Amino acid sequence: MPMHPQTARYLEMLAPLTTLDGPEPTLPETRRMLEATLRALPIRRRELPHVADLAVPGDDGAVPVRLYRPEPPGGAPLPALVYLHGGGWVLGGLDSVDAACRDLAANTGCVVISVGYRLAPEHRFPAAVRDAWAVTAAVARDPGRFGADPAAVAVAGDSAGGNLAAAVALTARDRGLDLAHQLLVYPVTDTAMDTASYAAYGTGYGLDAAGMARCLEMYRGDADPADPLLAPLRAPDLSGLAPATVITAELDVLRDEGEAYARRLAEAGVPVELRRYEGVVHSFFLLTEHFDAAVDAMRFAVRRLRAAFAAAAGAGGRQEKRLPSASSPGR
Numbered sequence: 001m002p003m004h005p006q007t008a009r010y011l012e013m014l015a016p017l018t019t020l021d022g023p024e025p026t027l028p029e030t031r032r033m034l035e036a037t038l039r040a041l042p043i044r045r046r047e048l049p050h051v052a053d054l055a056v057p058g059d060d061g062a063v064p065v066r067l068y069r070p071e072p073p074g075g076a077p078l079p080a081l082v083y084l085h086g087g088g089w090v091l092g093g094l095d096s097v098d099a100a101c102r103d104l105a106a107n108t109g110c111v112v113i114s115v116g117y118r119l120a121p122e123h124r125f126p127a128a129v130r131d132a133w134a135v136t137a138a139v140a141r142d143p144g145r146f147g148a149d150p151a152a153v154a155v156a157g158d159s160a161g162g163n164l165a166a167a168v169a170l171t172a173r174d175r176g177l178d179l180a181h182q183l184l185v186y187p188v189t190d191t192a193m194d195t196a197s198y199a200a201y202g203t204g205y206g207l208d209a210a211g212m213a214r215c216l217e218m219y220r221g222d223a224d225p226a227d228p229l230l231a232p233l234r235a236p237d238l239s240g241l242a243p244a245t246v247i248t249a250e251l252d253v254l255r256d257e258g259e260a261y262a263r264r265l266a267e268a269g270v271p272v273e274l275r276r277y278e279g280v281v282h283s284f285f286l287l288t289e290h291f292d293a294a295v296d297a298m299r300f301a302v303r304r305l306r307a308a309f310a311a312a313a314g315a316g317g318r319q320e321k322r323l324p325s326a327s328s329p330g331r
Helices: 007-020 027-040 094-108 127-141 158-173 197-203 209-220 255-267 292-316
Strands: 050-058 061-069 078-084 112-115 148-158 179-187 243-253 272-281
Touching: 007 127, 007 272, 050 127, 061 094, 061 127, 061 292, 078 094, 078 127, 078 158, 078 292, 094 112, 094 148, 127 148, 127 158, 148 158, 148 292, 158 179, 179 292, 197 255, 243 255, 243 292, 255 272, 272 292
Parallel strands: 078 112, 078 148, 148 179, 179 243, 243 272
Antiparallel strands: 050 061, 061 112
8 A cells, every 4th residue: 555645744754853964872872862852753642540650660670660640549449551652763752752641541451561661772572661661560560559450450651662562462461460451562572673564674674674673683682583582473382462453554664573473462362453554654643633543542452452351351250360479581
């Protein structure tokens, strides 16, 4: 499908913020550029009755989180969504997905716990996975702190955050936590970078192949590229994982590996629904002001989460839910 006119306008708007007139920027400079880009983009942030910054204990120190609640504190427990931001494991943070988390909380009727996991290269794999798991396990083990229903806990993430959400889902299965759902938005699922979508969309579409390779190198370090917590697509067994929703963008280097992961989930007997959005690029999901497809994708994600939470809450009333192991993955 040809590039959507909204995509062309977005890339034109992005160009002045990303075009280099000198040497490759350092990582601190790149992080400042991302902050400047976020400030330059008109993003609506929905008001919610309760938004609070907290810290969750982890094996390697406190993990900052931001809690979003669509109702005032003190009410009935709500389903919980642990959200993991993108940014190639080296960029981004709580602010970069603030608007999306507000929308997910309000539209799904759940509490959202956004995770400020440690970034590479200061903290390489599996530090981010450990932080993501620590928060997910904390929500299940101490739901009262978050106003959460422990019978209905899901994970979600976009891009590198989708990678971490998939890693958490694998860990949850192996540690005895029954997640309600995993929402994976154009997730990184492999380390090979040899797909047709990498060849077709490696330059000029927002997320360049070379930039993705640099991010992966900073995050992976000397870890095994086939480690399932780094490359979920290479996990030998995907059976027993939480039901999944996978969203991809047509003009995105990550498209093919995300769709390959959805196929492997289905082959393993995991309920999964895959939806590709045509004519759009990486990051579209977070930009509802710029992409009609983002509005549709958010509605789709909300429908899937609401159905998953309803099913999990019903099942939780009929059987005892298992609590997760407190130990961190990747030790």
